[in-house]
Amino acid sequence: MSTTTKAPSAKPALRQLQTLPEQIAERIFESIANGDYGPGDRIREEALSEQFEVSRGPVREALRILEKDAVVRILPNRGAHVTQLSIKEVADIFEIRRTLSGAMIARLSVDDAARLAAAIDADIRTLDALAQEPDGSSEYFQTSYRLSRTLREACSNERMGEILASLSRQTLRYTQLGLATPARRKESARNWRVMQKAMKAGNVQAAAEAAEKLIEDSKREAIKQLEARPSAIAG
Incomplete structure (x- = not known):
């Protein structure tokens, strides 16, 4: 360095x-x-x-x-x-993050959800484009992380937002692992788009479910990548 x-x-x-x-x-x-x-x-x-x-x-x-x-x-x-987290620790942190992310979106009012959907539209379109790029991993991750931060900043429960920020930091390296392949980035982009469309339509419950799926898919792929590494710590 x-x-x-x-x-x-x-x-x-x-x-x-x-x-x-x-x-x-x-x-x-x-x-x-x-x-x-x-x-x-x-x-x-x-x-x-x-x-x-x-x-x-x-x-x-x-x-x-x-x-x-x-x-x-x-x-x-x-x-x-x-820190070098075990696979179990990674799974546990992602699980907490998934639950809180869904709860955060579910708290939005219909009007706030619509405003947020409009605010993230440009970044969502960027994700759609980057998901098609074989070498777009780094920029895709940065855009996705920026979107997650925008969602957290819209949370009316400041303490929840702070906890989610901490969890996001803890899982950052593993989220990157979970977006390593073009197929995963395309899946992620679809999840973001489903969540945005649900917010725009005022269906915050569907948006919350999409947010949870986004985190769950990332966890699944991160653990898959970790398990494939000889140095991975199982528990």
Whole structure:
């Protein structure tokens, strides 16, 4: 990972940025999501302190922020390491995320659902196009993640939105695995379109069911990919 990056500037990303440690946490998280760190890799405070040109205090606090979301684990005398979830842990987190995602959509009023359907139309069309591209995996995932964030931000229950954001972070690497093939991206795009059409029609229950299917399909494929890897942890 490059050591020339300056201290991160505040910009919209995967969470609303406020303090310097939150900004640093976001940048570390992006590095993990981009594969600069793999499961089990150590994240060294001193290297990050040099990279962001800050003292080790904000870096240490940033790592604690990521630990709350189970993105890293801080071990006594061993420092921070990227989490390596077992297959069972991945399945459990996806299950919670699926249930809460459905509940979040079901809470929408008919008018709010219609407004949200209009707000996400451009990104849905982007997904439809990217699903046809053999090399569209990265951009598809980024667009899908942005859509998920838009849905969370529309949730009237702020605490539910925060929990879903944390769960989304915890499953991010595994969601990417679940979108690895063109066939899966096409299936995902269809689910997004079904959900949007249901919201537009004011059928929030059907939209909630589509949201749950979206997460369930991602879980199924992620576990399939993990089980095919020799290093996968079963339990």
